[in-house]
Amino acid sequence: MDSLQSLVYLDMTGCQMLEWIPMRLALLNNLEVLKGFVVSDTSYEGVACNLNYLKKLKKLRKLSTEIHRDDISVHQLMEDLIKLKALTSLKVTWKRDLNIARAEKPKEFTKSLPDQLKKLDLQGFPHKELPTWLHPHNLRHLKKLHIGGGRLLKGFGDLPGKATECAVDVLRLTSLPKLRIGWIELKQLYFPKLTFLENYNCPRVSLTPCDGNGIWRSDQDD
Known part of the structure; x- marks a missing residue:
């Protein structure tokens, strides 16, 4: 990732075999457009980059993400994405039905x-x-x-x-x-x-x- 510090546009859309994104993606602090970002299943916790880490991308304007989990509600999603201060365009695709039993009951998103x-x-x-x-x-x-x-x-x-x-x-x-x-x-x-x-x-x-x-x-x- 160190050699990609000048990268401003990254499109991973259509990479069907992509199951998780390494944490070091959040170090690409010049990134302005990120497409096809995968929120992976819990089996990759500890090694995969999640939405909360993207707050480090201060220049990110456009984001498209795929949710490959059944325990992330719209409320939980926005709690992380509200931290992206430069974001002007957002696309979210849920790949699984929400499992109410697994999903934590989120605090009311008041923002x-x-x-x-x-x-x-x-x-x-x-x-x-x-x-x-x-x-x-x-x-x-x-x-x-x-x-x-x-x-x-x-x-x-x-x-x-x-x-x-x-x-x-x-x-x-x-x-x-x-x-x-x-x-x-x-x-x-x-x-x-x-x-x-x-x-x-x-x-x-x-x-x-x-x-x-x-x-x-x-x-x-x-």
Whole structure:
């Protein structure tokens, strides 16, 4: 790793045999983009780099990570990622269903998403409900949100009485079979600044003006 101190971009996406990342990765303090970071199973504890170690990467702007454990909830994940002060883009993919019996009951995550985070992509989302800090009324700086592959997710929290101050203008919803919401609630209340929607394989997201490819853009209404 010592010979890679000048490295700014590392992409390990698609390395299917990669089961763990050595701790010394956290010494690459010039790294700005890290893709395909693997959070390994507990059998590699003590030798594998985990999310908490990434706080040493002060310049890290973009991160995509795969969770190969069944005991890490969204709350636990954010407790570590909140420490990445330069992060603007984050993608998380859960490769296993969350095992509630194994997962430690986390302390309530009371912080909001970092103001500098503009793009969030959650794949294989493991919960039935979004945590409070991910409810649209708390997303006042996030611009792009993608939630996909969440077989359990049912909604975006309590229906607001008026339009939220959510800043999200690009929303992608893919393969969410239990998510139930109508277009009026989605556009007028939860995401009033929306200019782009992808609605793919979400049979209970109803009455959206998406085209045959599941895409809606605000300029289509002009």
